[in-house]
Amino acid sequence: MKKVYSIVLIILIGGFVLFYNSCSSGKERDDAFDILEDTAISEEMEFEDEEIVGMISSVPNPVEMSVLLQRSDVVFSQELMNPVNNIDNYNSGFKKALNLGVYGTNLVHMNIYDRSVATVRYLQNVRNLAEDLRIGHFFDYETLNRLSEQSRNVDSVLYITNRSFDEMTRYLIEENRSSLAVLIASGTWIESIYIATNVETFPENKEIIYERIGEQKVVLDNLMLLISNFRDDQQFDELFLDLMKLKKEFDKVNIEYIHKDPIMKEVDGRIVVVDKSTSKVNIDDEIVRGISDKVNYIRNKIIQ
Amino acid sequence: MKNNTLYIKFIIIALFFIYLDVNAQDTKDFAEQCHQKHDNGGRFIREFPVQHRAVESGSPRVARFNVVLNRGTKYRFYICNDESKPGELILSLYRGSQFLATSYMIDNDRHFPYIEYEVSASGQYSIELMFKDGEEGRGLGVIYSMD
Structure with missing residues (x-):
């Protein structure tokens, strides 16, 4: 009897410790790991973890694109x-x-865009999905919810959100679940391009927005390299092939570079780089339309 | 006796999980402090934490990260060091294989808190982080855009 009591006690305390550490809200797991855990196990990594961390960081967080759109009216x-x-x-x-x-x-x-009050349900969705993937403890929902309700401190909201996503990514890679990290980055990037290619542009802002869209050519190459790591899985393979069609559109974008030697100098206690190199993105309405069509197709498949 | 063994096993496991949690919180606090220290009105873009053990022999370990930077944007690349460790973090910036800048001037043995770079050519750049002389260290490289 004493032995049974001891075992039950250990299980209870052990459960508490695990619960404490996971900090999840108790929402039950469903089949979030059906395929991906198998993928993670069978991954014959072509890239080391450090290489994946190094490459995934080239996928821009969505802040810069959204800021550009907002500033372009x-x-x-x-x-x-x-x-x-x-x-x-x-x-x-x-x-x-x-x-x-x-x-x-x-x-x-x-x-x-200062739609902070309307973000509450999006915040809940992010939290719920993160919890389902067992990475919810990186997402500071309470603070973000409070800041959103007060409709202020946008910079703090963006800082916390970006950092949370960075932390989730690093954690997933450390935990040998890099396939999930790659998918989160893919979803982020595709949505960002979807928004950028579907907003209404004006002659005054078109050039800068098109340029930023064209620059994403480099990012797509990196993303495809990361996804190719998991093509043993049918869903990854399908995503890869869809992105391949998108790549064909991006291949029409021509980026010209003129590289010059930069100068590094000390100015008031900091290092300043003076660089006269230039880049020019050649992209037109037709190319953007082609990119937009493919992105819309992929994005709609994702959100269905 | 068997009960005691079970208890000891449990305590070890519990301590391990508590250690992980404390360690994660400590990392988060360190990053928060770094951000507060460099709160300069810029927009946080990304951070790159590094933690390296001392290198006994050979070259220091280098952590490499790719980033896509946009033309016309002024970026700052900050460095934070964990003062409790001997290692001093060095951040170097490259475009492809072309060296652009470093936070450490070897000629006069000076470290600089950040690099400022107004990007004139969009594209892929890389950041390398290492600890001077391969010493043990923990640090953070952080990118802000200053537009």
Whole structure:
């Protein structure tokens, strides 16, 4: 009897410790790990973890694109955001990870446009998806919710959001679940390009927005390299092939570089780089339309 | 006796998990302090934590990260060091294989708190982080955009 009591006690305390450390809200896991855990186990890594961390950092966080759109006087469109109720459709780890990136991008975009009160449900979706993927403890929901309700401190919201996503990524890679990290980054990037290619542009802002879209050519190459690591899985393979079609459109973008030797100098206790190199992105309406068509197709498949 | 063994095993496991949690919190606090120290009105873009053991022999270990930087944006690349460790973090910036700048001037043995770079050519750049002389260290490289 004493022995049984001891075992029960240990299980209870052990459970408490695990619960304490996971800091999750208790929402039950579903099939979030169906395919991805198998993928993680069978991954014959072509890249070391450090290389994945190094490459995934080239996928820009959505802040810069959204800031550019906002500063270019692009009008906010709620229709471009993934509807909050779509979360009910995401039953696999693959979908959850991709849409964590999508909703994360929506969250950032809405905050930049000061739609902070309307972000609350997006915040909940991000939290729920992150918890389903067992990375919810990196997401400071309470602070973000408080800041959103007060509709202020956008910079703090963006800082916390970006850092949370960075932390989730690093953790997933450390935990040998890099396939999920790659999917989150993919969802983030695709949503960002989807928004940029679907907003209404004006002659005054078109050039800068097109240029930024064209520059994403480099990012797509990196993303495809990362995804190719997991092509043994059919869903990854399908995503890769879809991105390959997008790449064909991006290949029409021509970026000219003129490299000059930079000068590094000390100015008031800091290092300043003076660089006269230039880049010119050659992209037109037709190319953007082609990119937009392919991105819309991929993005709509993701959010279904 | 068996009960005692079970208890000891449990305590070891519990301490391990508590250690992980404390360690994660400590890392988070360190990053927060770094951010507060460099709160300069810029927009946080990304951070790159590094933690290296001392290198007994050979070249110091280098952590390499790719970033895509945009033309017309002024970036700052900050460095934070964990003062409790001997290692001093060095950040170097490259475009492809072309060296652009470093936070450490070897000629006069000076470290600089940040590098400022107004990007004139969009594209992929890389950041290398290492500890001077391969010493043990923990640090953070942080990018802000200053537009």
